[in-house]
Amino acid sequence: MSKIIIIGAGIGGLSAGARLAKSGHEVEIFESAPRTGGKCQTEWIGDYGFDTGPSLFTLPAVYKDLFLKTGKRIENVLTLAPTNPSFRYNFPDGKSVDFVNLDLPKTCAAIDQALGKQAGDAWHRIMQRAEIMWDISRNTFVQSELPSIRSLIKEKNFIRNLRFMAPWSSLRRIAQGYSQDPHILAIVDRYATYTGSDPRRAPAALLTIPFIETSFGAWHIQGGVGQLSRALTERCESLGVKIHLNSPVAKILIENEIAVGIQAVDGAIHKADKVIANADPSLVYEEMIDHKVKSSKKERAKLRASEKSLAGFVLLLGLDNSKISTPAPDMAHHNIYFTSNYDAEFDQIFKQQIPVGDPTIYICKPDDVTMTKRANTESWFVLINAPRHDPKRGWDWSQGAEKYAQHIISKLDSLGLQVSERLDLMEIRTPLDLANSTGAPGGSIYGSASHGARSVFARAANKSPITNLYFVGGGAHPGGGLPLVGISAELVVDAINGTKPGESFH
Ligand SMILES: Cc1cc2nc3c(=O)[nH]c(=O)nc-3n(C[C@H](O)[C@H](O)[C@H](O)COP(=O)(O)OP(=O)(O)OC[C@H]3O[C@@H](n4cnc5c(N)ncnc54)[C@H](O)[C@@H]3O)c2cc1C
Structure with missing residues (x-):
């Protein structure tokens, strides 16, 4: 059995940590943030609870398998509920359709x-x-x-x-x-x-x-999808994984093309038999691996050439329905308000790299009474596709966020959603904020974009060309989003334990 260090306590790092600890390895996770979970968080601001990262949980079998194989079943630690409708789609011509979950x-x-x-x-x-x-x-x-x-x-x-x-x-x-x-x-x-x-x-x-x-199915986790981070953290700790918060890693130590440990930002050296990077692979290849390491060159060049995924502009809105005399507009759990020109939206994000003038708007209004503390209130997570933070070649998100937020609020009002009248709390999260809180370069949500048939090969390999160095998470194969991140953890564990790919998947 090996001593394994994981860089990052995102869902990928925690999932790999739990599985490896269960199979007998000694696991330590170094996380730069003061909390675990990376992008997957449920946050409370005043009386309002928000999923500030994932708000949709799909392919739950991936995590059912993980919890089952590492201890108690998922049903014992999380309450999953299908959302119905799965999505409500609203179109600019006034039509709308509810998709019926699992049917x-x-x-x-x-x-x-x-x-x-x-x-x-x-x-x-x-x-x-x-x-x-x-x-x-x-x-x-x-x-x-x-x-x-x-x-x-x-x-x-x-x-x-x-x-x-x-x-x-x-x-x-x-x-x-x-x-x-x-x-x-x-x-x-x-x-x-x-x-x-x-x-x-x-x-x-x-x-x-x-x-x-x-x-x-489209699923919700009671109390917020961020509860997955809490449950995985508890599972890791119960299996003896040591999690060090506020502990950023500066370098991966490599001797003769073999990973042998890490150096923390405070200078401390921690030796390990294997290192797993859950931090974004571009960041790792650019900043944590010495560019003189020969076997790193091809992967670094591949990641540099890949186009980065889009980012997100987020509004967290606390709405107080007692401020209006009419009943609050009827909303589903997941609501989409489409733009009248999707091509313009994607051109503005990827070509012009500017905030979208008339964006498609996603609103999660959790059908979950535990996500507000006061009756007659609603906590909305509003997500707008956005260009990444790239002050040199694209958009600089260090300014203009307030103005853009007001633009979005006006659009929500014009859709008849009565936001201004009910507004009790608003917090803005830009792509720069995501970059600062999780290390996602430019605030790209999903690592590399999937552009072109070969894009499947553009992500970091789970087993890197450097001996004993592995990659887990949304920037690595097979990609971003909770289901794929959970699968990437299985692939890394299979590679380390020598088990067959997919052997443990139901
Ligand atoms: C706004 C938003 C909405 C989303 N919506 C959905 C959704 O509805 N459904 C869905 O399935 N997915 C969604 N996603 C994607 C999903 O959240 C991610 O794919 C997934 O959480 C990524 O997990 P990860 O383990 O790859 O990495 P991350 O969550 O990025 O974790 C990486 C960790 O590494 C740490 N780290 C970075 N650098 C260092 C360092 N030097 N030293 C130590 N630690 C370091 C970071 O602090 C972080 O904790 C969304 C994401 C966002 C941001």
């Missing part, structure tokens, strides 16, 4: 009714195609370390699989093959943003994301 036929019927039968049929056919894509890609691209392109070509059914996966096509284009309805296209386009990408350049394979959401 594709009912969702198609709801689409029929709101947008017409052709749209409902198209969604059904899109989900059928997505299911085939998921079956083809889950073992090769998600639940195992990435294969080489050469080995892919040798696979049985390669030509058939290629036809279904359509790597030459974008997410936008594959959806256009099934429907020209602008509402359906907008719904599909939005799934590109789950990996921080532009649907016109994201690979068709991202169609698997709505399939996963439809088939395995």
Whole structure:
């Protein structure tokens, strides 16, 4: 058994830590922040509780497996609840549709009714195609370390699989093959943003994301999705993992191309048999690994060449309904208000690198009484896609946030949501804030964007080319978002323990 050091107590670091400790390793986590969980937090401001990172929990099987295999089942430590509807989509022409959680036929019927039968049929056919894509890609691209392109070509059914996966096509284009309805296209386009990408350049394979959401459900964790961080931290501690908070790591110590430990920012040296980086891989390759280490050069160059994912501009709003005389507008748990011009939104984020003038707005209004302390109040997490903080070549988020927040509030009012009248509390979180609190470069939410068929190969490998150095988390394979981050932890643990990829997955 080995002594293992993990840099970062995000969901990836904690998930790997718990699994490794359970399999007998001695694990220490060094975390620069005063808290665990990284981007996954439930925060309280006054009477209002907010999920300031993930507010949607999908593919719970990943964490069910983790909790089961490391001790008590997830049901003993967290209360999961499906949200219904899974999403309420509102369109600029005034139409809206509720997707029924875990029920594709009912969702198609709801689409029929709101947008017409052709749209409902198209969604059904899109989900059928997505299911085939998921079956083809889950073992090769998600639940195992990435294969080489050469080995892919040798696979049985390669030509058939290629036809279904359509790597030459974008997410936008594959959806256009099934429907020209602008509402359906907008719904599909939005799934590109789950990996921080532009649907016109994201690979068709991202169609698997709505399939996963439809088939395995959209879930909430009572008390906030950030409770996952608390439960994982407790699981790690109960298994003997030592977590050092306020302990930033400065360097990974490498001797003869082998990782042998870390040096903390306070200068202390900690030796280890293996090191796992949960901090963003670009940050690690640029700042923590000596550029003279030969085996690091190719990965560093690869990460430099990859385009970074989009960031988010966040408003945390505490609303007091006693301030209005009419009933508060009816909201679902997850609400989307689409822009009238999605192309302009993605152009502004990725090409012009400016805040979006007329953005698509996501509002999470938790259907969870435990997330406010006063009756007749609501805590809203409002997320707007935004360019990353890049003062040299793009947008500088150190200024203008107040003005942009007012612009968004006006838009919410114009949608009839009566925000100004009810506003009791507002806190703004810019991409710069996320960069400062979690080390995400420029506040990119998902590491590298998924632009182009080869983007799947652009993320950091879980087993790095430097012996005994591994990468876990959203910047590493297979990507960002809680389910993939949990899978990346399994892949790293499999690589360290010599177990087979996917062996422990249900
Ligand atoms: C606004 C927002 C909304 C999101 N919505 C969703 C959603 O609805 N559903 C979903 O599934 N996902 C969502 N995500 C994505 C999800 O939160 C992330 O993919 C996931 O939490 C990333 O976990 P991680 O372990 O990769 O890294 P992180 O959470 O980034 O953790 C990395 C950790 O490393 C630490 N660290 C960095 N540098 C050092 C250093 N030098 N020394 C020591 N420690 C260091 C950081 O402090 C941090 O704690 C969202 C994210 C954001 C920001």
